Amino acid sequence: MAPTLKSGENLRPIDLARAGGVSAQQVRNYVEAGVLPAVPRTASGYRRFGHRHLRALLAYRALGSALGWVIAREIMLAVHAGDTAHALALIDEGHAGLHEQRGSLRATARALADVAGQVPDTTGPRRADLRIGEVARRLGVRPSALRVWESAGLLSPRREGGTGYRRYRPADVRDARVVHLLRESRYPLDQIGPVLDDLREAGSTEELRAAIARREESLTQRAAAMLAAASHLHGYLEEGS
Numbered sequence: 084m085a086p087t088l089k090s091g092e093n094l095r096p097i098d099l100a101r102a103g104g105v106s107a108q109q110v111r112n113y114v115e116a117g118v119l120p121a122v123p124r125t126a127s128g129y130r131r132f133g134h135r136h137l138r139a140l141l142a143y144r145a146l147g148s149a150l151g152w153v154i155a156r157e158i159m160l161a162v163h164a165g166d167t168a169h170a171l172a173l174i175d176e177g178h179a180g181l182h183e184q185r186g187s188l189r190a191t192a193r194a195l196a197d198v199a200g201q202v203p204d205t206t207g208p209r210r211a212d213l214r215i216g217e218v219a220r221r222l223g224v225r226p227s228a229l230r231v232w233e234s235a236g237l238l239s240p241r242r243e244g245g246t247g248y249r250r251y252r253p254a255d256v257r258d259a260r261v262v263h264l265l266r267e268s269r270y271p272l273d274q275i276g277p278v279l280d281d282l283r284e285a286g287s288t289e290e291l292r293a294a295i296a297r298r299e300e301s302l303t304q305r306a307a308a309m310l311a312a313a314s315h316l317h318g319y320l321e322e323g324s
Contacts, residue, residue: 094132103140118143118159142315149308150177191268192295198260212250222263235272
């Protein structure tokens with residue numbers, strides 16, 4: 084928690100560092116990067132930090148956690164350059180991106196439910212297995228993506244004798260679709276395995292629903308972080324006005 088400070092109170096780099104959960108050297112780096120406002124010096128050359136610098140540090144740390152450090156730095160540079168409109172536009176872009184991800188997740192949930200319900204037909208005539216290029220075209224991805232998913236243990240197409248070419252059966256294609264849809268929603272590769280295992284075992288979608296719920300919770304946490312970051316930035320702007 085940030086210390087309670089009197090207006091104009093002099094702070095050392097270590098005071099800001101402790102309040103922001105960073106090192107004193109990082110505080111100095113933030114000054115050089117323009118993340119903190121200009122720092123006056125004493126006659127002997129020591130920097131004189133104050134409450135405004137603490138506000139800027141806390142705003143930057145909150146923005147970085149919510150929007151990423153590159154965007155957070157751009158916001159602070161815009162503020163210190165007097166371009167508040169650009170800083171707020173970057174905040175708006177973050178909220179718009181989050182809204183888009185929520186919409187994408189809902190669409191992914193519907194698509195996954197449809198794909199998960201597609202039980203490969205093993206009773207009728209056997210359809211020709213597909214090669215990697217054909218599967219890639221159907222999904223709209225590069226063949227290299229399918230190889231990455233296979234290396235991660237998510238896909239296991241059979242290999243042709245002699246040539247070693249990959250051949251994707253209907254079940255493999257369905258699994259590839261599930262992986263693709265989850266990856267489009269930024270789901271980590273190492274967490275997709277349980278979803279596929281659940282689908283392969285009697286076509287259950289329990290883990291699939293849990294995966295969507297976890298992603299929704301992640302977006303909710305990010306929304307809360309963005310709200311907190313906006314509050315910090317608002318406080319900093321109000322103090323400087």
